[in-house]
Amino acid sequence: MDLDSIRELIAEDLRATDQLILDRLASDVALINQVGHYIIGSGGKRLRPMIVLLAARALGYQEDRHIDLAAIIEFIHTATLLHDDVVDGSEQRRNNDTANAVWGNAASVLVGDFLYSRSFEMMVSVDDMRVMDILSTATNRIAEGEVLQLLNCNDPDTDEANYREVILRKTATLFEAGARLGGVISNASQAEEQALAEYGRHLGMAFQMIDDALDYGASDIDIGKNIGDDLAEGKPTLPLIRAMQMSDPDTRAMLREVIETGGADRVEEVRLAIESSDAITYTSRLANKEAEQAKRALDALPSSAYRTALETLADFSVDRSF
Numbered sequence: 594m595d596l597d598s599i600r601e602l603i604a605e606d607l608r609a610t611d612q613l614i615l616d617r618l619a620s621d622v623a624l625i626n627q628v629g630h631y632i633i634g635s636g637g638k639r640l641r642p643m644i645v646l647l648a649a650r651a652l653g654y655q656e657d658r659h660i661d662l663a664a665i666i667e668f669i670h671t672a673t674l675l676h677d678d679v680v681d682g683s684e685q686r687r688n689n690d691t692a693n694a695v696w697g698n699a700a701s702v703l704v705g706d707f708l709y710s711r712s713f714e715m716m717v718s719v720d721d722m723r724v725m726d727i728l729s730t731a732t733n734r735i736a737e738g739e740v741l742q743l744l745n746c747n748d749p750d751t752d753e754a755n756y757r758e759v760i761l762r763k764t765a766t767l768f769e770a771g772a773r774l775g776g777v778i779s780n781a782s783q784a785e786e787q788a789l790a791e792y793g794r795h796l797g798m799a800f801q802m803i804d805d806a807l808d809y810g811a812s813d814i815d816i817g818k819n820i821g822d823d824l825a826e827g828k829p830t831l832p833l834i835r836a837m838q839m840s841d842p843d844t845r846a847m848l849r850e851v852i853e854t855g856g857a858d859r860v861e862e863v864r865l866a867i868e869s870s871d872a873i874t875y876t877s878r879l880a881n882k883e884a885e886q887a888k889r890a891l892d893a894l895p896s897s898a899y900r901t902a903l904e905t906l907a908d909f910s911v912d913r914s915f
Contacts, residue, residue: 658778678693792888836867844869
């Protein structure tokens with residue numbers, strides 16, 4: 594099974610989700626429509642909504658609330674992208690100009706706020722306090738992760754434990770929430786719900802680790818953003834942290850200086866240091882370990898094409914170049 598076959602498996606659900614996203618993006622404020630449609634339609638993988646849809650179907654869900662939840666998850670994710678790109682000063686995402694590069698920072702932040710508030714309107718319409726609790730908690734944890742990452746910027750003493758805590762909150766939390774929600778609306782057993790939550794959490798960790806490895810090991814075209822963006826922002830992601838641990842004193846001093854100053858102009862020098870160490874291999878190995886834990890968590894679910902699709906998404910999270 595590959596991504597195309599997964600999309601075919603849940604094609605009707607994905608079409609319904611996309612239509613709901615378009616419907617709920619509608620506003621009588623023209624700029625909201627322009628920015629919202631631009632970012633939603635800019636080539637995202639819809640991975641997080643797919644997890645919601647597959648998790649529900651894997652437990653035999655036959656109603657339609659999973660469509661609402663998939664759209665809500667995508668709105669929350671898109672809002673974080675809009676805000677992240679402003680904070681990071683990013684100019685490219687998914688091989689397109691970022692919304693802040695096109696419309697400016699103020700418009701991006703405010704449309705991100707609109708998407709957050711629209712997602713909470715939609716949560717209320719689902720009329721389930723468990724759903725509200727999971728999503729509101731997740732949204733808060735994502736914000737905490739962003740602030741933790743900000744505190745780590747330009748700090749060369751950030752260690753692997755700090756890094757893992759950031760990506761757990763910033764990225765894995767939404768994956769975990771989406772998978773758990775598929776169980777909640779399916780009236781899953783406690784064991785099944787917990788298994789789905791663990792699956793989502795480990796999948797999110799793996800996905801972010803590979804994202805961070807790709808920032809140094811891929812081309813601009815492959816990953817759809819500017820190589821070295823993390824470096825320019827002084828973000829000590831796992832490849833940098835590992836390279837510092839494994840390098841000689843002179844190289845370590847150079848890497849510390851680059852993190853402290855945000856040296857995007859030295860990206861090739863940093864890349865060489867990373868390639869000279871086991872940093873990419875180490876990061877990939879930890880990501881694969883997380884993906885395997887995600888797949889093992891699914892043992893608690895009944896066998897089905899949907900469970901197989903969830904397993905395939907775990908493989909995709911680490912076997913990708915974008």
